[in-house]
Amino acid sequence: MSQLNDPDYVREQYATETNLETRRAVWQPTADGLDPATEALRAIDRALVGDAHVLEVGCGTGVMAEQINALPGVTLVAVDFSARFVEMTAARGVDAREADICYLPFEDASFDVVFAGWMLYHVRDLERALNEVRRVLRPGGTFVAVTNGNDHLAELRIEAGKTREITQFSSETGESVLRRRFADVRRHDLETRAVFGDHAAAQAYLDSAPNGGELPFFEGEREYAGHVTVFEAR
Template sequence: MNQLDDPDHVRTQYSTEDHLETRRSVWRPTADGLDPETEALRAIDRALVGDARVLEVGCGTGVMAERIHGLPGVTLVATDFSPRFVDLTAARGVDARQADICYLPFEDASFDVVYAGWMLYHVRDLERALNEVRRVLRPGGTFVSVTNGQDHLVDLHKDAGGRVARSQFSSETGESVLRRRFADVRRHDLETRAVFPDHASAQAYLDSTGDGLVLPGFEGGREYAGSVTVFEAR
């Protein structure tokens, strides 16, 4: 277990929105203008046929839930383990409920699409979590997930004297993990960019992870490469 899937660390990280919003604020689209959340939304939209039920697990502050909720014909249920995130998502007019992905409180075959954005590397029991996703999906349903690659922000961590933690669900491992449960797995790899206008913003990002890394001072701004994959599995 590392910090990414340590339950105590995850609980502390997401007890409020502060850490998450600090990290969200620095990300920019790829060089050709593609944004991972928009690509994930397109994947969800492609999977919809008529009126459809969609489940988001790990909804965070509800940014993506609000976008999914706006798709025509969608009935959305958004869940998160953090009570604070459930409240923030509900405030956006979304049906939001506290739930653990390892013990989803829904009937078998309840949803046409399940979405998990940047959260599977946090779960304490990945196998059980994916079994639950498979259980609540209807036959022929689609699971859309987003995760980071092992090289995500590796240069930033190296500059601060650290290293990027290896996660249980990454761009490199996600496809093989999903193929154990889904016959058709497709991927869209994206090279995103983290843009820091000054040293303080870069250090604030590192502080938000709780890794204790200290970045040597620098003048001006810096940009670091990110690595993201959107998976579609059915």
């Protein structure tokens, strides 16, 4: 099992919001102004027909949950592995609960839409997690998932003496994995940008993630390419 999928490590990594916010702060839209979270929200909105029940798994600090919750006609439940993240999401006025995607505490066919943003590469049993998503989705429901590609920040990691981060659910593998459970899978690939004001900011980003490495000192600002995919499956 990779450290990235180790439940104990994941629990420690997200015991507080510090690591997540360190990484979130550096990301900028694509060159043509597109933001992955906004594109995911649009995908969710497209899937809504009248009043709809939506589940977000891995809600983090609740930034996305708050936006989903504001969509007309939505009844949202957000879950996360981290008690701290559940607390933060609930403070935004969202029905937030502590739960594991591998054992979702919901009846079959409970939701019209399920959203998982940047979290499927963390689950310890991807097959079971996706089976649970499929189980709680109603017939004809939509699963929206966001993940990173193998080239995401590859240049930064290589400069720090590491290799590209290859995960179990990525831009490269996500489509084939989802097609085993969904007849219609669509993708939107986005070339994002991470902008670091100085060396310390870039090193802090590396330190916030597993096996970050040591980045040689540099002066001034630097930008590194990211790669993100928004999947829509139904």
